[in-house]
Amino acid sequence: MTWLLDLTPDEWNAVRLSIKVATVAMLFSLPPGILIALVLARGKFWGKTLLNGLVHLPLILPPVVTGYLLLLTFGRRGPAGAFLAEHFGIVFSFRWTGAALACGIMGFPLMVRAIRLSIEAVDRKMEAAAGTLGANPLLVFATITLPLILPGLIAGAILSFAKAMGEFGATITFVSNIPNETQTLPSAIYTFTQVPGGDEGALRLTLISIVISMAALVASEVLARRVGRRMDIE
Amino acid sequence: MTVTVDISHRLGDFGVDARFESAGRLTALFGPSGSGKTTLINLIAGLIRPDKGRIAVDGRVLVDTAAGIFVPKHKRRIGMVFQDARLFPHMSVASNLRYGRWFTPTAERYADFNAVVDLLGIGPLLERRPAKLSGGEKQRVAIGRALLASPKLLLMDEPLASLDDARKAEILPYIERLRDETKIPIVYVSHSVAEVARLASDVVVLAQGKVAAAGPTTAIMQRLDLLPAEERGEGGGVLDTAVLRHDEVFGMTVLGSAAGEIRVPLLAMPVGAPVRIRVRARDVMIATEQPTGLSALNILPGTIVAIEPGEGPAVEVAIDCNGATILARITEQSRQALKLRLGRKVFAVVKTVSFDRANTGAGLPVESDG
Numbered sequence: 229m230t231w232l233l234d235l236t237p238d239e240w241n242a243v244r245l246s247i248k249v250a251t252v253a254m255l256f257s258l259p260p261g262i263l264i265a266l267v268l269a270r271g272k273f274w275g276k277t278l279l280n281g282l283v284h285l286p287l288i289l290p291p292v293v294t295g296y297l298l299l300l301t302f303g304r305r306g307p308a309g310a311f312l313a314e315h316f317g318i319v320f321s322f323r324w325t326g327a328a329l330a331c332g333i334m335g336f337p338l339m340v341r342a343i344r345l346s347i348e349a350v351d352r353k354m355e356a357a358a359g360t361l362g363a364n365p366l367l368v369f370a371t372i373t374l375p376l377i378l379p380g381l382i383a384g385a386i387l388s389f390a391k392a393m394g395e396f397g398a399t400i401t402f403v404s405n406i407p408n409e410t411q412t413l414p415s416a417i418y419t420f421t422q423v424p425g426g427d428e429g430a431l432r433l434t435l436i437s438i439v440i441s442m443a444a445l446v447a448s449e450v451l452a453r454r455v456g457r458r459m460d461i462e
Numbered sequence: 463m464t465v466t467v468d469i470s471h472r473l474g475d476f477g478v479d480a481r482f483e484s485a486g487r488l489t490a491l492f493g494p495s496g497s498g499k500t501t502l503i504n505l506i507a508g509l510i511r512p513d514k515g516r517i518a519v520d521g522r523v524l525v526d527t528a529a530g531i532f533v534p535k536h537k538r539r540i541g542m543v544f545q546d547a548r549l550f551p552h553m554s555v556a557s558n559l560r561y562g563r564w565f566t567p568t569a570e571r572y573a574d575f576n577a578v579v580d581l582l583g584i585g586p587l588l589e590r591r592p593a594k595l596s597g598g599e600k601q602r603v604a605i606g607r608a609l610l611a612s613p614k615l616l617l618m619d620e621p622l623a624s625l626d627d628a629r630k631a632e633i634l635p636y637i638e639r640l641r642d643e644t645k646i647p648i649v650y651v652s653h654s655v656a657e658v659a660r661l662a663s664d665v666v667v668l669a670q671g672k673v674a675a676a677g678p679t680t681a682i683m684q685r686l687d688l689l690p691a692e693e694r695g696e697g698g699g700v701l702d703t704a705v706l707r708h709d710e711v712f713g714m715t716v717l718g719s720a721a722g723e724i725r726v727p728l729l730a731m732p733v734g735a736p737v738r739i740r741v742r743a744r745d746v747m748i749a750t751e752q753p754t755g756l757s758a759l760n761i762l763p764g765t766i767v768a769i770e771p772g773e774g775p776a777v778e779v780a781i782d783c784n785g786a787t788i789l790a791r792i793t794e795q796s797r798q799a800l801k802l803r804l805g806r807k808v809f810a811v812v813k814t815v816s817f818d819r820a821n822t823g824a825g826l827p828v829e830s831d832g
Contacts, residue, residue: 357548359508362562364534
């Protein structure tokens, strides 16, 4: 079994990078994910169907297409990419941040779906009750709605994380496959399969990938159960 | 403290068009389901924005569509107790109780946590989760939660409707204490004659979204025509009495009323305590002369002041017993046989055992300041 943990520095970097990219992608998707889910669950406005379609687009488009669209928009010469680089010094193309952006966008529809469902399940009468007790709408959201949708938030976050751990097509199209910068686990495994004698490395990383994904899943189960017990919803 | 409502609001093909004013300590909005009671209370709480009208509480205008005023619900300082308690499931009972306090300006906090917990007897529940409470306990906590936000007015939307009779009997005394021991005016929605007669100082009767009648409880409860058909037998004279003495030997309490002494099953109340009783019209017999050899203990002399046709074979006879009005529901045949007519001196006969927990409760204390 020792060969399993006997990773080369490049392979370790791929593991670390993947976890970093997935974590950042998940954390930065959460605020807009909650907002969009809220708008889709509760909003009544013209163009809601359009927004819903837009959010789900990464789910139905080939990942390569999403990656290429990102390259066009957030690449150095893309409109958004140039603007962000010039005014905020944020560069996405061929950086790990770009990988996080690609992963975040690919996982976004899954996250929004989970959160939206939990928002729709919230009893709005609870919110009305909180209002009569003096809480303004923002405080009602923070003290009633948010805690009640916590299980959905956890589910959405884990889905986004898991999606990011496995994202390949959009990432490699947008930020390529640069060791130590944008080479995440799937990219590293792909590289191993392209060189002679790379089988052992591919298998090692595959097993690690499985372990990380399983750990995330178990963690979410434990967390969700603890939240559920705390709330004791009938 | 006066609540003024003058509202017109449409919901689909149902409309509420109500105008009333009440300065009572506990004003009941009374009517069958679909009469607009809950819509009205939601309008006062600010959960619904009315199409047109004006609502003011103690001179403070909450809604005036003509002037473009609509105070949002979180700024109204009006407590609300819902039929379905609506406790927050992710908080303990104590956190639920303290919730409203956070949003009350310090200067306006008058409710004391321990006093409210004692008043409602919910001390042993504080650490529990709402899911672990019985229906009656939930409703008591919900009342406490509303009180601890130090509201200027308390609204109660059928707080007992989803409870069984035992739970109702458990909560009613707490609501009586709330009415008598706190200074907060209460607006109470109910479709139950028993609850209204027991609790209310004033009643607003609603029918099909309109105010059918409004006034003091004792006056409204005599108007059987206002009661829904299935509750008509529940109506009758409401008398405010006081405990004169207890008869431990026979397990009875003697109450003093304008109409004379009334014997009811033993009450756990001190001598002098105010007691409100409802004499159901269907429990009252009429005798034309002082009956003898009769098991009924309460025989009250009076004068017939009204005879109204009732449902089916029944007529309703109002008897003025020295200022207190007692209603009797008898058959038309008996009325003719006894030759009952206006002005005739008769005796109203009521069995002691016809008084039970549903129609005997703590009376409103005598108002000193009107």
